[in-house]
Every structure is written in C-alpha cells, then in structure tokens.
Amino acid sequence: MASEFDFSRRGFLTTAMAAGAGLALQSSAADMAPAKTPPSNRIRYALIGCGEEGNVLLDALLKIEGIEIAAICDIWKYARDRVQKGLKKNNNLEIPAYENFEEMLATEKDLQAVVVATPDFWHAPISNGCLKKGLHVYCEKMMSNTMEGARSMVKTMQETGKLLQIGHQRRSSPRYRFVLNYLLRDLKLFGRMTAANAQWNRAVTPDRGAAKAITMKPELLAKYGYEDMYKFRNWRWFKKYGGGPLSDLGAHQIDIFNWFLGVMPTSVTASGGVDYYKEHEWFDNAMCIYEFKLPEGAMRAFYQVQTTTSAGGGYWEYFMGDQGSIKMSENPSITQLFREANAPDWGEYIQKNYLMLKNVPAVEEVKVDVRESKPLQAYALPVGFNKAIHQPHLENFFNAVRGKEKLNCPADEAFRSESVIHKACEAITAKRTLEITPADYEV
Amino acid sequence: MSEQNETATTPTCWDATLAFWLLRGWLGLRAVMTGLEKYAQMGKVMKPWVDPKTGAADPGGAMVEASQKVYALANYSPIPQSMQDKFAAEPLLPAVMLKIFYVLLGPALILLGVMLWLGIGTRVSLFVQGLLYIMLTAGLIMIKADDGVAWLAIHIVMIAMALVLAKHNQLCILKKW
Structure with missing residues (x-):
C-alpha cells in the first residue's frame, strides 16, 4: 500500500526544492489528492443496523469517494449513539440517528440508497420497504432467515426495478475474481474439477450480554420482535431471528462453490446438532456434502462449520482438480495452489504473472505409506488489493447505482445460494439426503 | 582583495571558470543527491495486474x-x-554529538549542495561541506573503514581544488563569501 508520504514526481521536486531552501520537506498533498466528487453528484445513503457488521461496513463506506452518509438507524440507542459520536469525533460528520427505519425514510427525503446490516429476520421487511420507497439497497447476507423472506426480496427487486445487492463480498473481491476469470475459466489450470471442500472453524465464544444501563426496555424489544435482551444480543443462534452458523459463516463459502463451479448442486447430505451450547436453537456444528453435476462429470463439495474449536484457525474454500488445486481464502497468507505431478509445467504462468512460487520451509521428505503421493511445490497468487475487505463489493453497488457497472451479487443470484443453504438445514433436520431441483431456487 | 577589486583587476580566465563550474556542478550534485537519498527507502506499492493476453489492467x-x-x-x-x-x-564519539550530527547531516548536505549550485556563499558552502566530510572521515578512521576514508579523501581534494578556483566563479547569486 502506498504510504501517505509517497511523493509524486511533481510533489517530489517541490519538496526537494523546499528542502534545499529551508530544510523543510513538505509533501504536496493538494497535487496528489484525487479529484473530489461535487456534492451534487454524491450518492446519499443511510446505514440501517449499527452493530458489529454495520461498523465493519461503515469503515469501508467511509473510504469510498463520491458517496455521503446521510443518516443512521438502529433500534438500540447504545449502538446508534456510539456510531453517531464516532462519526462526529473521527469524521467531523453530524448525522441524524433514528430508531425506526420507516421514520427515517419519511424524514430523509433525499436518500438514494441504504445499507442494511440488521439481524437476518429484519432484512426482508427493511429491504422491501426501502425498495418500495424507490431506494437502492445493499443488504448483508443471509438475505433472510426464511425462504419466504428471501423470495419476497427478489420479487420486490424485480417489481420496483431498483437494485438489491446481497453482501457476499467475495463476489467482488479482486482476488476471487482473478482466480475465477483467469485461472479457472481462461487457463483451466486445475483440469477437471473432482472435489471441493470448505470450512470455517471458530473457537468457543461466550454468549453476549449487556450492562443494565444499556439494556433495552422489554416494550422496545417486543416492538421490534425480540423476546428479550439475551436473544437480541445473541440473535444468530435463534431460528426466529437468524439462520445459524451454516448461514452466518457457511453462506459466503457455499456461495463460492456455486459461483466457481458455475452450476447449482443437485443434492445435499448433511448432519449437525446442538451438542455444545445448550441454550441455543441452531446447530453449533454442521457438515454437509453437496453433489454437483458438471459437464465433465459429477463431483462433491464438503462443507464444515464448527463453533466449538478453531482447530488451528483459518477458513478457506478448497477446489481440487486432476491437474491442480487451490486453497482459496480471504486471508492471502492461507491461499495456496498446487500443481499435480502429472500436470503440464506452470513455469509459463509464473513468467506471465498469473502465479508465483510460494516459499515453504523445507521439510524432510518422509514417506510413511507407499501409497502416499509425492509432496507438491506450493504456489501463491501474485494479486491482492489495498482496500477494506468489503469495499470492492460496496463500490460495485454504488457504481451500479450510477449505471457504470452491473451488480456482482444481485438478489436473484444470491437467492440460489440462499436456497441450497436452507436446504442443508432441512437435510440436517430430516437426517437424509435431499434432492435439489431448479424449483427450489425459482422465485 | 575586495569583491569589486577582484572583478575589476582579474580578467576572466575561461579555462579556470569552466573547470570551476565542473567542480561546482559535481560537488553540488554529490551533496544534494546524497542528502536526498537519506530520505529514500525501497517500499512495496500496489500496481494493477496486467492481463498478458490483452495488455490491459484487470x-x-x-x-x-x-x-x-x-x-x-x-x-x-x-x-x-x-x-x-x-x-x-x-x-x-559522544552519543550527544552523534545525535546532533545525524539530525543535521541530510538537511545540511541538501542545503550546501543547493547553495553551491546557485552560487550563494560558494566558499563557505565548499568549506562547510569539507568540514562535514572531515567529520565523517574521523568516524570512518575509528571503525577502520579504510576504503571509505580514501573515498572521502578524493572529495576533500576536489573541494580544495574548487576553493582554489573559486576566484574564477561566474554566474552566482551571492559572490561574497
């Protein structure tokens, strides 16, 4: 990432002269600053949901040129005050804060877009309400904790003609797009895809609480559909509010199966349970196997989510072909590729900067079983991006609002992934393999 | 001899003037660039990945x-x-003196080099530049960096030659000093 002290050529000469004359080096910031978007051309948006995810999105939003935050909304005064004060203190922005999104829409007449980061069960009512008011919507995944809710969002998007982007941020990640467009599609680097797996293992996390002083009153919680403060704070674990770990953590990664493979799965076998956290409703562990029928033949993709062990940490999506494999992760240090010993040489691709050799510590080659394959040289991706992790996806949304790009994850596309995740939950409950047909992801 | 008398009585010797300009240019360049390089580091920057098929950024x-x-x-x-x-x-080498020397070295080299280029107090700038190199030489002698000592000795010889030729200086902003 370029340092804030980097000199442009012009800035450098200016500084050098200043140094020579007066021993004072000053960078020419004005010369280097990007052209500012005039206020009249800026997109005014509101953030609905000021919790943990809302704050992550806000951090990325504030880095995007040409957009302007106009309001924030959260039912919890503590959360909205914290964001409101943070914007004032850190960004010198005085932004109105609302408890109710409908009141906000009625008051803030010049909004063009909203970013929704509330608990899942509010996604559909809020997104639908905003779309019907003529706003474009960026909504965090999962679309909804119910298929009906998710389906209604797609329908409203189609009826209103407004944009509805779902927050599968990997869909706009330059690294993921690089792998899909160049390595998988152009070069077909990994040959015939024969298996995939993905996992997210997370260590035991205690339930969240709230100090008495910031606890919401029961009437206020009830007004917005919550039974109590405990369930409000731990909504992800309850079916009324969220979709559980398969939805929270798995949704992104199962979406990558579908996106990278270019087809939808035809069946799912799954198992899971509430085995560790006795207060929760949703499975604290789940394992599922999706079957895909690719033009070259069938393959299976295994997904595992654990909330009781980090098992060494890291999360990834691993695609395995007969010519090579890629262990893909949002974390670049985890990402690596392997060429099968019988595959054509990848030297040309290193020369062309599609790949680079990965330095791995030398280990003594010990074969404990004669059937063990020879260890492979690891490769790395040469590409990255110097932005907040959600920024490219948000930029894609706002560029689409301007008509400059197409959405990378419109609701109808996200709904397909949504349907197969809900199907996995059904399979766990049913304790059997379930077929997945196009009817499952029809709107 | 006063500045006026020097100008009035010494005819322009172009051989000496050209020789001085060369020394002035080289020593000025040496000082400015050495000073600026002290503010340089190799850093990592991000550049667009270029598709080898199309030659366009991704x-x-x-x-x-x-x-x-x-x-x-x-x-x-x-x-x-x-x-x-x-x-x-x-x-x-007392720590305090080293600290002061380190703080001043880069800016001083840039300042002295620019003074030499522009012809502002040419003799003073040459002399102070020479003093800086002597101080550096002292340190290098102590740590037994003999090649560095020899290297700086060449600089001192060039500065001395420039001082001898300084009376043939032309094109300067402040000829005095």
Missing part, C-alpha cells in the same frame, strides 16, 4: 505488489544502521 481491480523507491520525511536515515551501531560503540 477490470476486476486485482493488484500486484511491486518494489518502488519511496522518498519521505519519515524514511530519513542519516547513515546505515550497521554503521551507526559501530559509531555508538566508539568511546571517542
């Missing part, structure tokens, strides 16, 4: 890391750290 925004020299105030390093460590271990 529309998806993929970037590659590349090494690039970056000049910045924050990069200031008067001399290499290994040399600073050796100087710090020398009992004849």
